[in-house]
Amino acid sequence: MTDVADEPARPRRGRPVALCPEQRRERILDALGEVFRAAGMSGTTMAAVARQAGMSKRTLYDVFSDRAALFGAYLQRLRSDFVQPLDEAALHLPLEERLRHLLAPRSCPTSFDLPLAILRAMIAEAPERPDMARSFLDEGPRAIQALIRAELDRAVARGEIGIADTGAAATLLSDMIRPSPLEVLIDPGELPDDPAVQARFNLAIEVFLRGIACPELR
Incomplete structure (x- = not known):
């Protein structure tokens, strides 16, 4: 079992790197494609996209109000x-x-x-x-x-x-x-x-x- 602390890409302390709105938007859209390729349309939920993008559902909904807005973007x-x-x-x-x-x-x-x-x-x-x-x-x-x-x-x-x-x-x-x-x-x-x-x-x-x-x- 791999402990989170063993992952070099993740710092143990300090705040995560802040993304500007455009970077956050692009990360979400990239995550949408990745989730679809892995799980198909039935598995492409807002929760799955948020997980793939490494953010909370609340953050995702701050950027895109619903799935229609996400697909439109x-x-x-x-x-x-x-x-x-x-x-x-x-x-x-x-x-x-x-x-x-x-x-x-x-x-x-x-x-x-x-x-x-x-x-x-x-x-x-x-x-x-x-x-x-x-x-x-x-x-x-x-x-x-x-x-x-x-x-x-x-x-x-x-x-x-x-x-x-x-x-x-x-x-x-x-x-x-x-x-x-x-x-x-x-x-x-x-x-x-x-x-x-x-x-x-x-x-x-x-x-x-x-x-x-x-x-x-x-």
């Missing part, structure tokens, strides 16, 4: 692997280049098992937990659509394109550039590889810009 972090907000220099590029910079597929080392499990849970629990479903939509599709719409609005203001409803156009492009999750939810083996995702993205950008009569592609 995880999806928000995952979204950063798929969209790249434009810096000041990129804002001056033509629309096509801005959209490619913003939305281009990126190889992501993260397994999709947890995101798909969260999505399944949100679909199953939506009738009883509409807040969880809204969290997924707000941190996932709607956030991406808002970023696209901002660039389309910018393009309209600059005279690059003429679109009456940039919101509808942003939703359309968002649906075009990524495969629908429905097939993958039903059969995880349908998850496309990187070349297939890139090919779909290129086609979607070309079809979309031609469809809205972007001057640079006329």
Whole structure:
């Protein structure tokens, strides 16, 4: 039996190293992934995540009010692997280049098992937990659509394109550039590889810009 005092990583006396709010948040999100890989969705409880993160449940609830908030934050972090907000220099590029910079597929080392499990849970629990479903939509599709719409609005203001409803156009492009999750939810083996995702993205950008009569592609 190993005594706690024998563990060199843990000091015997003194206060534990204090984490800033962002570090605490990242530790919790890392713990969420670790708990899911070890115990599946049924074992991914707030208590289990707190234990894995090395903190009390009270501390965890100070950061995330419930499981919906925790899942929403995880999806928000995952979204950063798929969209790249434009810096000041990129804002001056033509629309096509801005959209490619913003939305281009990126190889992501993260397994999709947890995101798909969260999505399944949100679909199953939506009738009883509409807040969880809204969290997924707000941190996932709607956030991406808002970023696209901002660039389309910018393009309209600059005279690059003429679109009456940039919101509808942003939703359309968002649906075009990524495969629908429905097939993958039903059969995880349908998850496309990187070349297939890139090919779909290129086609979607070309079809979309031609469809809205972007001057640079006329």
